[in-house]
Amino acid sequence: MQPIALITDFGIADHFLGSMKAAILSVNPKATIIDISHEIPPGDINAAAVMLLLCRKDFPASTIFVAIVDPGVGSSRSAIAIKTGTQFFIGPDNGVLALAIKKTGFPSEIRRLENTRLFRNPISATFHGRDIFGPVAGHLSKGFAFNKLGPVQNTITQGASISVKVDSRKVAGNIIAIDRFGNCITSIEPVHLNKLKAGKLSAVIKGRKRLPVCSSYDDVLEGKPLGIFGSAGFLEISINRGNAARIFRLNRGDIVEIQGE
Amino acid sequence: MQPIALITDFGIADHFLGSMKAAILSVNPKATIIDISHEIPPGDINAAAVMLLLCRKDFPASTIFVAIVDPGVGSSRSAIAIKTGTQFFIGPDNGVLALAIKKTGFPSEIRRLENTRLFRNPISATFHGRDIFGPVAGHLSKGFAFNKLGPVQNTITQGASISVKVDSRKVAGNIIAIDRFGNCITSIEPVHLNKLKAGKLSAVIKGRKRLPVCSSYDDVLEGKPLGIFGSAGFLEISINRGNAARIFRLNRGDIVEIQGE
Amino acid sequence: MQPIALITDFGIADHFLGSMKAAILSVNPKATIIDISHEIPPGDINAAAVMLLLCRKDFPASTIFVAIVDPGVGSSRSAIAIKTGTQFFIGPDNGVLALAIKKTGFPSEIRRLENTRLFRNPISATFHGRDIFGPVAGHLSKGFAFNKLGPVQNTITQGASISVKVDSRKVAGNIIAIDRFGNCITSIEPVHLNKLKAGKLSAVIKGRKRLPVCSSYDDVLEGKPLGIFGSAGFLEISINRGNAARIFRLNRGDIVEIQGE
Numbered sequence: 046m047q048p049i050a051l052i053t054d055f056g057i058a059d060h061f062l063g064s065m066k067a068a069i070l071s072v073n074p075k076a077t078i079i080d081i082s083h084e085i086p087p088g089d090i091n092a093a094a095v096m097l098l099l100c101r102k103d104f105p106a107s108t109i110f111v112a113i114v115d116p117g118v119g120s121s122r123s124a125i126a127i128k129t130g131t132q133f134f135i136g137p138d139n140g141v142l143a144l145a146i147k148k149t150g151f152p153s154e155i156r157r158l159e160n161t162r163l164f165r166n167p168i169s170a171t172f173h174g175r176d177i178f179g180p181v182a183g184h185l186s187k188g189f190a191f192n193k194l195g196p197v198q199n200t201i202t203q204g205a206s207i208s209v210k211v212d213s214r215k216v217a218g219n220i221i222a223i224d225r226f227g228n229c230i231t232s233i234e235p236v237h238l239n240k241l242k243a244g245k246l247s248a249v250i251k252g253r254k255r256l257p258v259c260s261s262y263d264d265v266l267e268g269k270p271l272g273i274f275g276s277a278g279f280l281e282i283s284i285n286r287g288n289a290a291r292i293f294r295l296n297r298g299d300i301v302e303i304q305g306e
Numbered sequence: 307m308q309p310i311a312l313i314t315d316f317g318i319a320d321h322f323l324g325s326m327k328a329a330i331l332s333v334n335p336k337a338t339i340i341d342i343s344h345e346i347p348p349g350d351i352n353a354a355a356v357m358l359l360l361c362r363k364d365f366p367a368s369t370i371f372v373a374i375v376d377p378g379v380g381s382s383r384s385a386i387a388i389k390t391g392t393q394f395f396i397g398p399d400n401g402v403l404a405l406a407i408k409k410t411g412f413p414s415e416i417r418r419l420e421n422t423r424l425f426r427n428p429i430s431a432t433f434h435g436r437d438i439f440g441p442v443a444g445h446l447s448k449g450f451a452f453n454k455l456g457p458v459q460n461t462i463t464q465g466a467s468i469s470v471k472v473d474s475r476k477v478a479g480n481i482i483a484i485d486r487f488g489n490c491i492t493s494i495e496p497v498h499l500n501k502l503k504a505g506k507l508s509a510v511i512k513g514r515k516r517l518p519v520c521s522s523y524d525d526v527l528e529g530k531p532l533g534i535f536g537s538a539g540f541l542e543i544s545i546n547r548g549n550a551a552r553i554f555r556l557n558r559g560d561i562v563e564i565q566g567e
Numbered sequence: 568m569q570p571i572a573l574i575t576d577f578g579i580a581d582h583f584l585g586s587m588k589a590a591i592l593s594v595n596p597k598a599t600i601i602d603i604s605h606e607i608p609p610g611d612i613n614a615a616a617v618m619l620l621l622c623r624k625d626f627p628a629s630t631i632f633v634a635i636v637d638p639g640v641g642s643s644r645s646a647i648a649i650k651t652g653t654q655f656f657i658g659p660d661n662g663v664l665a666l667a668i669k670k671t672g673f674p675s676e677i678r679r680l681e682n683t684r685l686f687r688n689p690i691s692a693t694f695h696g697r698d699i700f701g702p703v704a705g706h707l708s709k710g711f712a713f714n715k716l717g718p719v720q721n722t723i724t725q726g727a728s729i730s731v732k733v734d735s736r737k738v739a740g741n742i743i744a745i746d747r748f749g750n751c752i753t754s755i756e757p758v759h760l761n762k763l764k765a766g767k768l769s770a771v772i773k774g775r776k777r778l779p780v781c782s783s784y785d786d787v788l789e790g791k792p793l794g795i796f797g798s799a800g801f802l803e804i805s806i807n808r809g810n811a812a813r814i815f816r817l818n819r820g821d822i823v824e825i826q827g828e
Contacts (some may be wrong), residue, residue, distance in 0.1 A: 172537030276694030
């Protein structure tokens with residue numbers, strides 16, 4: 046099985062998602078499709094890039110990811126597929142795939158999608174999810190040869206990067222995503238803490254509010270805040286049974302620091 | 307494969323959609339179900355009819371569409387299935403299927419769903435998606451004979467129609483749907499423009515605002531409006547990387563005209 | 568087929584649901600997954616327990632239900648699976664499974680999920696849907712022996728109960744759920760009415776507003792309220808083609824009485 050996993054900004058109220066799935070299943074009636082999210086804010090390439098980064102490792106090694114946030118649809122931006130290890134990534138070349146690719150640790154092969162025999166015919170100027178990306182994913186999931194998708198491209202567009210500053214006293218990152226429960230996922234990973242002196246760690250938000258870094262929500266009392274390395278491997282700012290983003294008015298981009306004792 | 311494609315006003319917060327899918331899979335455990343949308347506003351028959359019109363052609367030729375917006379559930383309205391070409395359409399006979407059927411170009415055979423052996427037992431008075439429409443779709447997807455669903459019915463209820471007025475100087479249509487990105491889909495199709503003199507076309511909204519008709523969003527600058535024949539084959543009013551419905555305060559029903567030079 | 572049916576408070580905007588499905592499909596690539604709802608308000612155990620109660624009977628006899636509303640994830644609450652008849656129920660032991668289990672009419676076997684070989688490795692402290700519940704559901708759907716999931720547990724945590732008071736003149740229940748259409752589902756079932764004198768029944772809301780109990784929405788005029796035994800087998804307060812919750816400002820917990828003549 047090569048499941049096809051979808052991230053888009055299509056929402057679920059319009060017919061777009063259904064039409065794209067119809068396009069996939071028209072090519073491969075046995076395709077297994079997994080929805081990651083379709084609630085990326087319209088045109089928010091960075092939000093989709095971060096989401097793909099957060100969940101990529103949760104998927105089978107053979108997964109074909111399709112990420113479509115494509116405000117430049119119909120323009121000259123290229124459509125690409127990337128092979129890293131045994132996973133594939135398909136989408137517009139606008140940065141939506143960049144963060145996840147960088148983290149795979151595998152070399153990447155990039156192909157521009159130019160094999161028009163794989164596409165829907167005719168191709169619209171406004172809906173390449175249905176006309177190009179979906180059909181190509183369907184063909185790949187049936188074993189179509191990656192190197193026949195189109196010519197090699199050497200680099201991909203880098204979207205917004207996520208950054209972490211490390212020194213011997215502290216590590217500074219940013220909030221890169223906020224989930225439904227108000228947990229604020231930062232760019233800080235365990236590896237960034239290597240230079241800090243061993244001992245008790247604190248997370249600092251808003252430049253002054255200091256929270257303990259714990260290993261379980263219940264390490265603090267109900268309603269109390271904490272830092273915790275969450276399920277995607279990044280430090281998160283949370284409140285035990287509460288909504289940290291709302292209580293502390295945290296937003297994407299806000300700085301979070303980790304300090305040793 | 308005969309996929310089953312669903313449009314309803316059930317939303318996704320309640321258990322209705324899951325229960326209807328359970329009913330389908332109870333009949334045909336191997337059914338392939340594609341969600342088109344479940345966010346039709348409660349009781350908005352016309353919105354569902356238009357959505358089915360916009361996406362029908364995107365689906366495989368063997369698709370079984372089930373469209374349930376059914377404010378009259380439990381009343382005397384009949385439940386029907388329609389065969390046109392190789393596609394099937396199932397739903398209440400209240401107009402929800404009418405626009406799509408009219409456009410297929412195939413003759414239609416209409417059957418009233420009266421073969422109670424196919425239904426869930428007992429049948430509730432309030433949830434025919436689970437008790438009638440879902441199970442019937444499940445049986446059809448397993449190859450159950452269409453002509454054994456129930457007696458022939460000669461006509462179906464026509465819901466709201468969509469109209470276009472054509473003369474030699476202009477074509478006037480209406481906004482029939484607005485998508486998540488603020489694109490305003492009108493009732494105007496390329497065929498309606500045949501009588502206009504060749505040359506540059508303009509779309510006129512609000513009776514005076516004049517937009518160029520283009521073939522790609524990027525034919526205008528970012529933030530600029532345009533008319534464009536969209537992915538469903540209808541003229542749309544859009545803004546390149548913007549939200550036309552919001553900026554111009556456009557609503558379903560608003561008039562859009564196309565004028566030649 | 569043993570379908571896996573999911574109720575969570577994950578929402579659909581984050582990647583959580585996709586990651587949990589990926590975990591299920593990693594174990595059993597052929598699993599059939601049915602979404603019941605992921606829009607349970609964050610942490611609202613009771614809402615999920617009621618939803619499972621309302622829809623359980625709609626699902627195939629072999630269904631594996633997974634209900635995850637888990638504000639105590641990572642704490643000492645146990646993770647359990649319950650076998651009743653041929654259905655399985657998986658979730659945290661916090662009451663989310665309790666209402667549905669009580670109604671099955673079958674004896675239940677409860678197992679604590681402690682067979683760590685079935686889990687994802689490593690296990691996060693914050694996302695047991697991906698790391699424990701999903702994989703266990705995947706294994707069960709492939710025929711893994713229920714009695715090898717972990718040790719027997721004798722009782723489960725009872726969450727909020729739903730109650731009905733019955734006397735010879737009236738039956739008093741509560742609103743336990745409100746659906747998208749504004750129908751207010753109460754705790755009252757047909758069996759509770761046995762002691763009432765035969766004859767015409769009325770539903771009383773807000774302590775005084777009296778509505779006829781009917782068998783179809785269309786038994787009252789459009790826009791008029793009624794009581795009706797709905798598709799889940801419970802008395803509902805509705806308005807024919809209207810929204811009863813909004814018009815009467817009804818909320819979960821509000822008392823509804825049924826009175827005889």
